[in-house]
Amino acid sequence: MSTTVAAALVDALLPARTGEAWVVKRGQRIRIIDVEGQAICDFVCFNADNLRERFSQARTKADQGRFAITAGNRLYSRDNNAMLTIVEDSYGDHDLQWGMCSAWVFGNLRRNYHGMKSSVAVGGPLGLPEFGCYEVLQEALRPWAIAPEDIPDPFNIFQTMELDPERKALAIVTGRSRPGDHLDMRAEMDVLCAVSACPFAGRPLRVQVFEA
Numbered sequence: 001m002s003t004t005v006a007a008a009l010v011d012a013l014l015p016a017r018t019g020e021a022w023v024v025k026r027g028q029r030i031r032i033i034d035v036e037g038q039a040i041c042d043f044v045c046f047n048a049d050n051l052r053e054r055f056s057q058a059r060t061k062a063d064q065g066r067f068a069i070t071a072g073n074r075l076y077s078r079d080n081n082a083m084l085t086i087v088e089d090s091y092g093d094h095d096l097q098w099g100m101c102s103a104w105v106f107g108n109l110r111r112n113y114h115g116m117k118s119s120v121a122v123g124g125p126l127g128l129p130e131f132g133c134y135e136v137l138q139e140a141l142r143p144w145a146i147a148p149e150d151i152p153d154p155f156n157i158f159q160t161m162e163l164d165p166e167r168k169a170l171a172i173v174t175g176r177s178r179p180g181d182h183l184d185m186r187a188e189m190d191v192l193c194a195v196s197a198c199p200f201a202g203r204p205l206r207v208q209v210f211e212a
C-alpha cells in the first residue's frame, strides 16, 4: 500500500523569539515542531469568523477535567465550542496553567514574579530576553487588528508544569522536549492560529499546515 504524503500549505521556520499567525480552515491540520529540542510554543487561537470568540484556558481545563492536555483532547472557547482537536502528540501533556511571558515578566523576575525555579536558565542559549510571547503575539496578530488585551492566555506547547498540592505552588519544568517532537491539531472551525517561539526558551519552531 502506498502512502501519500500531502504537501504542506504552510511550512514556516520561526527563529527563536519570533511569531506568526495563519487561518487554518476547518478540517485542516496544524503541526508544531520543536526543531532543536527544549523549545516552548505559546499558542493562541480565535474563531476566524468571529475574532471576539477566542481560546479559553479555563474552559479547556474544566470541560475535560484536565490541567494539561495531549492527543484526544480539545481546545475550547469561552462559549465551549471545540476549536481544535489534538490528533497527534509525540511529547505528552502540555501545560494549561501558565500565562505567557512578557517584557513585564522578564523585568520583574527578581522582584515580585513567582514560579520560576532558580535552576531555570531564562532565555535558553540567547540569554535574558527584553520582550516575551505577549509582545511577539501582538506583532503576529497585527494584520487582524486584535488588541493586546484581547489576546487570551495561551496553550503552552512543549511546556510541563510541576504542581505541589501541599504548598498550592506550581513551577515550570523546562527542557523536556526533544528535537523533532511535534503536536498536530485538527481545526474544528475556521481558526486563526498564532504561534510564538517563546523567548523564555530561546529556541526555534517549525509550523506546518496540511489539508487534512
Ligand SMILES: [Zn+2]
Binding pocket: 042, 100, 101, 102, 132, 133, 134, 198, 199, 200, 201
Ligand atoms: Zn513565552
